Amino acid sequence: MSHEPLMLEGKPVVAEIYANLSSRIEALTAQGITPCLATILVGDDPASATYVRMKGNACKKLGMESRRIHLPADTTTKQLIDTIAKLNQDTAVHGILLQHPVPAQIDERAAFDAIDSAKDVDGVTSLGFGRMSYNVPAYASCTPEAILSVLDHYQIDIEGKHAVVIGRSAILGKPVSFLLLNRNATVTICHSKTKDLAEHVGHADIVVAAVGRPKFVQGSWLKPGAVVLDAGYNEGNIGDADFESCLDKVKAITPVPGGIGPVTIAKLLQHTVEAAEASV
Numbered sequence: 001m002s003h004e005p006l007m008l009e010g011k012p013v014v015a016e017i018y019a020n021l022s023s024r025i026e027a028l029t030a031q032g033i034t035p036c037l038a039t040i041l042v043g044d045d046p047a048s049a050t051y052v053r054m055k056g057n058a059c060k061k062l063g064m065e066s067r068r069i070h071l072p073a074d075t076t077t078k079q080l081i082d083t084i085a086k087l088n089q090d091t092a093v094h095g096i097l098l099q100h101p102v103p104a105q106i107d108e109r110a111a112f113d114a115i116d117s118a119k120d121v122d123g124v125t126s127l128g129f130g131r132m133s134y135n136v137p138a139y140a141s142c143t144p145e146a147i148l149s150v151l152d153h154y155q156i157d158i159e160g161k162h163a164v165v166i167g168r169s170a171i172l173g174k175p176v177s178f179l180l181l182n183r184n185a186t187v188t189i190c191h192s193k194t195k196d197l198a199e200h201v202g203h204a205d206i207v208v209a210a211v212g213r214p215k216f217v218q219g220s221w222l223k224p225g226a227v228v229l230d231a232g233y234n235e236g237n238i239g240d241a242d243f244e245s246c247l248d249k250v251k252a253i254t255p256v257p258g259g260i261g262p263v264t265i266a267k268l269l270q271h272t273v274e275a276a277e278a279s280v
């Protein structure tokens with residue numbers, strides 16, 4: 001590109017979300033309801049522990065409550081579901097986040113579906129996902145919604161654009177594909193078995209990198225003027241896009257860190273406030 005690419009920084013998007021939330025949190029607290037997010041971490045993955053801690057810290061900063069539940073790595077599906085059931089019953093808890101991924105012995109789908117849909121602030125239940133996909137009111141998964149918020153904040157058109165999503169996970173690739181579809185993008189979903197990935201990506205106006213492989217998306221694959229949203233969170237804060245090579249081609253790109261990640265957390269808090277408001 002002849003001009004500098006636009007940096008899609010998360011910070012102003014987060015500031016906008018938090019500015020809107022603080023008065024709502026105050027109003028709730030005045031009624032004796034402090035929005036409360038419960039996070040469940042199973043096992044000892046250090047990166048997951050960091051993300052969960054960040055979520056709790058963000059709650060504190062905004063005057064919200066949080067509960068951190070940490071279960072051992074050998075937790076069974078039944079034990080996890082029992083823990084979720086207690087949080088479902090607890091009227092002081094408004095949102096429940098089960099940190100993905102869970103250890104292999106756990107049926108993650110069964111655990112996600114045990115979350116009361118009124119508290120499913122991360123859009124992980126089958127009902128929440130289905131409602132989101134049908135474009136009826138629901139809490140969408142936080143990273144997908146963060147991606148849409150970044151596009152909207154920077155006034156990047158979605159309608160009629162060709163979006164290529166790389167990755168098809170339950171909390172990222174699949175839901176972001178539906179959110180983009182519901183905004184009238186033409187969506188291609190690529191994954192590990194996709195042939196000619198570079199060719200698909202080369203047709204994209206909007207590229208969502210959600211593969212979980214550091215520096216995977218190469219600038220050489222991109223159509224000049226593409227917009228790249230990097231939702232990767234690999235070790236060492238390295239994104240899924242090869243930022244340096246992408247810079248030469250893109251109209252706009254999210255940095256990692258400082259892009260989608262912080263907006264994800266803001267969305268989680270927003271949904272928790274909405275769940276608290278709905279509980280009144």
Ligand SMILES: Nc1nc(=O)c2c([nH]1)NC[C@@H]1CN(c3ccc(C(=O)N[C@@H](CCC(=O)O)C(=O)O)cc3)C=[N+]21
Binds near residue numbers: 051097257261
């Ligand atoms: N049910 C579920 N929902 C999730 O939303 C979810 C999850 N499971 N499992 C793990 C991933 C990861 N994730 C991140 C959130 C924020 C940053 C973030 O804010 N990162 C900072 C840098 C991190 C740092 O400062 O250490 C940034 O990009 O600027 C990263 C990663 C949410 N996830």
